[in-house]
Amino acid sequence: MYVIEIAGLRKTYRAKGRRDRAVVAVDGVDLSVAEGDVFGVLGQSGAGKSTLLRCVNMLERPDEGTVKVGGVDLTALDRRGLREARHGIGMIHQHFALLSSRTVAGNVAFALEVTGVPRNERRERVAELLELVGLGGRADAYPSQLSGGQKQRVGIARALAARPKVLLSDEATSALDPETTDSILRLLLDLNQRLNLTILLITHEMNVVKRICRSAAVMRDGRFVESGAITDLLDRPDSELARGLFPLDAPTSLDGHTVVDVTVSGDGADAPLLAEVARRFDIDVRIMAGSVEQLAATRAGRFRLAVPAGDDAPLNYLSERGARIGRPTAPSPIEIQGAAS
Known part of the structure; x- marks a missing residue:
């Protein structure tokens, strides 16, 4: 079941008073996010x-296309219907967007006040949410007294106040240090699993996709370059995202050798495949670069290998054991970005 369904989405911004000058921000995007998925949209600024x-929650109304959330076409709703539909969509922001004059509890309660939830019910829900995000003892603190990670936890609690089934994350970790980023990502993954929460996040950080996303899309110039489940993209030798998850900074040639990129996932990521090849074919296998890591949906790795030229049998054996073999290519923008993240 798809919770978010987008078809033919297009959004253009025109310069004021200059209809001949326009920027196409989103250009014909299709997107389907399954219930309980964590879907990341990765791209540069x-x-x-x-x-x-x-456009997903209609803060920006698209020029063309449809946006369905929970089976409801948001593009067809009037203002009142849209307000009601947004109760099922939570959103967390890059720079927290907290009210400085309100306490932690007051910021979380605000989302319930505007929907008319009674005071006693608000108090119980706020306490429950603060415990959920690890801030049970900070209800009376003000935003100025919190760290960046704590502020983002308040933002997450506020986004969950109305019990949404969909959570949108707008670069939620880009203003945080690496250690705090890891803690927020662990929290989001825990909420996804505990609440069966569907999460759609945007990011320019490959580490975010690597840590918590089960599906992802690469976006460039308003379009999706590729999209799909991470496990499916790992099976595609031409996948930019698969290469970006494991960037290889190594030579692409070596005299007397055939140089290839090898991707493995699932059980194959921890199998002694390279040792098997070396023993079976009595050859030296050079690992020029590579790593194995735990992703959100699977364990996977990518290596750049050099094997003696003139014999395809070792590479055929690797392929038969489930490894994906590809020729080394020049780094794409997403690989460079992944290496820097």
Whole structure:
């Protein structure tokens, strides 16, 4: 079952008073996010990610296309219907967007006040949410007294106040240090599993996709370059995202050798495949670069190998054992970005 369904989405911004000058921010995007999935949209600044996210909850109304959340076509709703539909969509922001004059509890309660939830019920729900995000003892603190990670936890609690089934994340970790980022990602993954929460997030950080996303899309110039489940993309030798998850900074040639990129996932990631090849064919296998890591949905690795030229049998054996073999290519923008993240 798809909780978010987007078809033919297009959004153009025109310069005021200059209809001949326009920027196409989102250009014909199709997207389906399954219930309980964590879907990441990865791209560099200006790719159209934020506009796409804002179209999902109609903070930006698209020029063309449809947006369905929970089976409801948001593009067909009037203002009142849209307000009601947004109760099922929570959103967390890059820079927290907290009210400085309110306490932690007051910020979380605000989302319930605007929907008319009674005071006693609000108090119980706020206490429950603060415990859920690890801030049970900070209810009376003000935003100025919190660290960046604590502020983001308040933002997450506020986004969950109305019990949404969909959570949108707008670069939620980009303003945080690496250690705090890891803690927030662990929290989001825990909430996803505990609440069966469907999460759509945008990010320019490969580490975010690597840590918690089961599905992802690469966005460039307002379009999806590729999208799908991480496990499926790992099976595609031409996948930019698969290469970006495991960037290889190594030579692409070596005299007297055939150089290939090898991707493994699942049980194959921990199998002694390279040792098996070396023993079976009595050859030296050079590992020029590579790593094995735990992703959200599977364990996977990618290596750049050099084997003696003139014999395809070792590579055929690796392929038969489930490894994906590809020729080394020049780094793509997403690989460079992944190496820097």
